[in-house]
Amino acid sequence: MTPGPGPAPLVVGVVGPGRAGTGLALAWARVGHDVRLHGRRAKPVPPPLTLTVGAADEPPPWLAAASVVVLAVPDDAIAPLARSLARTGSLAAPQVVLHLSGLLDHTALAALSSSGAALGSLHPLQTLVEPEQVPEHLRGAWAAVEGAPQATATAERLARDIGLRPFRVRPEDKARYHAGAVFASNYFVVVEAIAQDLLQSTGLSETEAWSALAPLVGGTLDNLARQGPLGALTGPVARGDAETVARHLAALSGDQRELYRQLGMLALDLARRRGLEAGAAARVARALATDPPRGHPGAR
Numbered sequence: 448m449t450p451g452p453g454p455a456p457l458v459v460g461v462v463g464p465g466r467a468g469t470g471l472a473l474a475w476a477r478v479g480h481d482v483r484l485h486g487r488r489a490k491p492v493p494p495p496l497t498l499t500v501g502a503a504d505e506p507p508p509w510l511a512a513a514s515v516v517v518l519a520v521p522d523d524a525i526a527p528l529a530r531s532l533a534r535t536g537s538l539a540a541p542q543v544v545l546h547l548s549g550l551l552d553h554t555a556l557a558a559l560s561s562s563g564a565a566l567g568s569l570h571p572l573q574t575l576v577e578p579e580q581v582p583e584h585l586r587g588a589w590a591a592v593e594g595a596p597q598a599t600a601t602a603e604r605l606a607r608d609i610g611l612r613p614f615r616v617r618p619e620d621k622a623r624y625h626a627g628a629v630f631a632s633n634y635f636v637v638v639e640a641i642a643q644d645l646l647q648s649t650g651l652s653e654t655e656a657w658s659a660l661a662p663l664v665g666g667t668l669d670n671l672a673r674q675g676p677l678g679a680l681t682g683p684v685a686r687g688d689a690e691t692v693a694r695h696l697a698a699l700s701g702d703q704r705e706l707y708r709q710l711g712m713l714a715l716d717l718a719r720r721r722g723l724e725a726g727a728a729a730r731v732a733r734a735l736a737t738d739p740p741r742g743h744p745g746a747r
Contacts, residue, residue, distance in 0.1 A: 454604070456479045456480045456481055457480050457481070457514040457515055457601075457604075457605070458480070458481045458483070458509070458512055458513045458514045458515070459472070459475050459480045459481065459482045459483070459513065459514065459515045459517065459605070460482075460483040460484075460485065460507060460509050460510065460512075460513035460515065460516045460517065461482065461483065461484050461485070461516075461517045461519050462485050462486075462507060462516065462517070462518050462519060462520065462528065463485075463486065463518065463519035463520040464484050464485070464486040464490060464492060464498055464519075465519060465520075466575050466576060466577070466578055466581075467519050467547055467571075467575040467581075468484065468517070468519025468520075468547075469484065469492055469493070469496070469578040469581075470575045470577075470578040470579075470580075470581025470582070470585075471517070471519065471547075471571070471575070471581065471585075471609075472484045472492075472496055472519075473493055473496060473578055473579065473581060473582055474581055474582035474585055474609040475605065475608065475609060476495055476496060477582055477609075478608045478609055480605075480608070482496065483497075483499065483507065483509040483513065484496050484497065484498050484499070485498070485499045485500070485501065485507035485509070486498055486499075486500060487500065487501070487502065487503055488500060492578075493578060493579050503531070504531060506531070506532060506535040506537055510532070510535065510537040510538065511537040511538075513542065514542065514543065514601075515542070515543045515544075515545065515601055515605065516532075516538070516542065516543070516544045516545070516564075517544075517545050517546070517547065517569070518544065518545070518546040518547070518556075519546075519547050520546075522548045522550060522551055522555075525546045525548060525551060525555045525556070526555050526556075526557075526558065529544075529555070529556045529557070529558040529559050530558040532544075532558075532559060533558045533559050533561070533562060536562075538559060538562040538563075538564045539562055539563045539564060540562075540563035540564060540565070541565070541597065542562075542563075542564040542565070543564060543565045543566075543567065543597060543598045543601045543602075544556055544559055544564050544565070544566050544567075544598070545566075545567050545568055545569045545594070545598060545601070545602055545605075546568050546569075547568070547569060547570060547571075548568060548570065549570040549572075549591065549621070549624065549625035549628055550621055550622060550625040551568065551621065552568060552593055552594070552618035552621050553566040553567045553568055553593060553594035553595065553598065553618065554618065555568075565594070565595040565596070565597035565598040565601070566594050566595055566598055567592065567593060567594020567595055567598025567599055567601070567602050568591075568592065568593055568594055568602070568621075569590060569591075569592050569602040569605065569606060569613075570590060570591045570592075570625075571585060571588055571589075571590045571606075571611055572588055572589045572590060572591065572628055573585055573588035574632055582609065585609050585610055585611055586609070586610030586611075587610060587612070588610075588611055588612070589611065589612045589613070589614060590602075590606040590611040590612065590613045590614070591613075591614060591615075591616040591621070591624055592606065592613045592614070592615055592616070593615060593616050593617065593618055593621070599615065638710075639660065639664060641703060641706070642660055643656045643657050643660060644656075645703075646659060646660065667679065676717060677717055677720060677721055678721075680714060680717050680718065680721065682714070683695070683731075684711055684714040684715050684718055684731055685714065685717075685718045685721070685723070686727075687718070687723055687724065687727025687728065687730065687731055688731075689727070689730035689731045689733065689734040690734075692711060692731055692734040692735060693734040693737065693739075695707060696708065696734070696735070696737075696738075696739055697739035697740070708735050708736075711731075711735045712732070712735055715728060715731055715732060715735070718731075
């Protein structure tokens with residue numbers, strides 16, 4: 448039997464032609480949705496997208512016609528934009544309004560509550576940097592959704608249409624969810640920057656230091672993808688090598704030493720869960736808690 452036609456394409460209006468807004472708009476356009484993109488200033492956008500432009504207090508010209516309105520603006524601009532859109536009186540049921548914040552829940556759109564539109568949020572758990580590469584990078588990534596039932600269902604559909612795997616998160620859990628994303632992505636980059644600085648301090652150039660680390664980072668990411676954090680952990684803490692840990696602490700100073708110490712304690716928790724022998728774990732814990740001898744180059 449020939450399957451019936453799928454759901455009709457949506458008219459998706461995106462306010463905010465930044466990297467995330469443009470990338471998502473492009474992804475939705477490529478799967479057949481009728482996408483409108485709006486911003487404050489004219490700028491080039493990749494085809495088949497076109498950009499409408501208006502002042503901050505001017506609503507997009509397509510606002511009343513959109514099935515879904517996506518606010519792709521910074522977190523602190525979401526509530527003011529919602530208030531501005533509410534003043535237009537152009538939104539009503541059964542329209543859906545979503546924002547893209549990983550931190551904020553649908554109550555950031557509270558100014559639109561009286562409009563009758565269903566309010567929610569959709570946050571792709573992926574870095575969105577180059578808009579033309581976003582559609583490819585989104586496929587297989589996960590996305591957090593929450594809000595009113597209609598908004599959540601629409602967000603799930605929009606996510607699935609472009610290859611995302613939507614999951615529901617409670618509004619009260621969004622801050623912890625987003626902090627997890629920051630650790631996984633942003634702070635991972637910070638840790639790599641520290642590693643690069645340490646290698647530079649041995650005489651390598653900035654480029655050489657990162658070139659030396661890149662294969663190690665790639666191998667670690669591959670291990671993480673295949674085994675998860677518990678299986679991928681290697682290094683002196685995982686081996687119970689307390690002497691190596693002590694020498695690392697002695698070689699470091701200031702914030703780098705304290706960060707090493709804190710991350711080392713968390714690594715020790717993973718190592719214990721994986722079966723590190725109790726005596727070895729205790730020796731590593733003592734090493735992490737002990738300051739280097741006074742007079743050592745790394746000591747304060």
